[in-house]
Structures are given as C-alpha cells and as structure tokens.
Amino acid sequence: MDLILVGFMGSGKTTIGRLLANRLGKDYFDLDEMIVERAGMSIPEIFKILGEEEFRKIEQQCLKDAEQLSGVLGTGGGTPTFEGNQQILIQMGAPVVLLQASIETTLSRIAGNDDRPLVKKFGSDGLKHLLEQRQADYGLVSDVQIVTDNLAPMEVVHKIVNQIKVVE
Numbered sequence: 001m002d003l004i005l006v007g008f009m010g011s012g013k014t015t016i017g018r019l020l021a022n023r024l025g026k027d028y029f030d031l032d033e034m035i036v037e038r039a040g041m042s043i044p045e046i047f048k049i050l051g052e053e054e055f056r057k058i059e060q061q062c063l064k065d066a067e068q069l070s071g072v073l074g075t076g077g078g079t080p081t082f083e084g085n086q087q088i089l090i091q092m093g094a095p096v097v098l099l100q101a102s103i104e105t106t107l108s109r110i111a112g113n114d115d116r117p118l119v120k121k122f123g124s125d126g127l128k129h130l131l132e133q134r135q136a137d138y139g140l141v142s143d144v145q146i147v148t149d150n151l152a153p154m155e156v157v158h159k160i161v162n163q164i165k166v167v168e
C-alpha cells in the first residue's frame, strides 16, 4: 500500500480514501468492501450470522491480502484495535493517516445508516466510550493526525497531500 487511512466510524476513511486515490491517480481499496467480497455477504449479515469474532478473522485475512496491493487503503474503525493488526499495518511501511472527528460530528455523520452493526449495539453513550477506548491504538499506528470536523472532504484530501509525501 502507498497510504493507509485509519479512524473511528464516520471519520471519513471511505469518503476521503476514494477522493484521495483519485487525486493521486491510484487505486482505492476499502477493507470493508474486501471483507464483504470475501464473505459473500454484507457487514450486518456477517455480524448477525457469523458474529463479530469471525468478522475480525476475515478482516485480518483481508488486511494481509492488502499488503500485496498498491494504492490507498481505507480500513474499518476497529482494524487497529484488534490483536495482530497493528503489526500488519506498521509492517506495510506506508504512511498511516488518522482521521479524527468529535463524538458529536461522528454521531451526526453515522446516524440513520444501518450498515454499521456496532452503532445499534452501543448507542450514543457506548460509542463515545468506544471512541475514547480506541484512541490509544489509533495513536500507536498513525504517523499523521487530521481533525476533520470543520473540513469539507476535499479540504481533508488537500491537507493529507500537503502533509505526506506519496509517490505520485
């Protein structure tokens, strides 16, 4: 990979990743999409039918597959927080950008979307706690951190391009 995006649900990994890859003339890979393809079912179905533990196993297999690819990778919000994944992310050797957003911004961005099983499971207070809990792991794997609350997606893209040297 040439660049990796990490961050909580709703931080904008998928949105920014696509725009950034386009801006750089590179391919975009979304870890969640790789998981869906591998499992042959949607993320909510994987959680419901196979359970979160199995989801995390498939997620790690897909992360390993992503090591061989070049382009921009958008991870899932839980990716850096599960056993073994930090090492895989760091070993990829690509700059890792952490997208940050306040819990208020996060909730407003992910509300009313049924694609994230953990949103229903945790509720607003639980998500606030989960976001706080995951910060240390996000910090451990990331080289650059960008606060996105008051930035439009393309502004986030420009910030990343200005802060990180990616071979264009």
Ligand SMILES: Nc1ncnc2c1ncn2[C@@H]1O[C@H](COP(=O)(O)OP(=O)(O)O)[C@@H](O)[C@H]1O
Pocket: 007, 008, 009, 010, 011, 012, 013, 014, 015, 016, 074, 109, 110, 148, 151, 152, 153, 156
């Ligand atoms: N910088 C931003 N400003 C406004 N809305 C954003 C921004 N980044 C993402 N969004 C919106 O927030 C929602 C979640 O974004 P998404 O890219 O799916 O996040 P993630 O992949 O990190 O979960 C989408 O509706 C997207 O359009």
Ligand SMILES: O=C(O)C1=C[C@@H](OP(=O)(O)O)[C@@H](O)[C@H](O)C1
Pocket: 007, 008, 009, 010, 013, 014, 032, 043, 075, 076, 077, 078, 079, 115, 116, 117, 118
């Ligand atoms: O935070 C998490 O544990 C998850 C985040 C999701 O990805 P996004 O961060 O792209 O929503 C997806 O991988 C799954 O629903 C679990």
Ligand SMILES: [Mg+2]
Pocket: 013, 014, 015, 032, 074, 075, 076
């Ligand atoms: Mg995403």
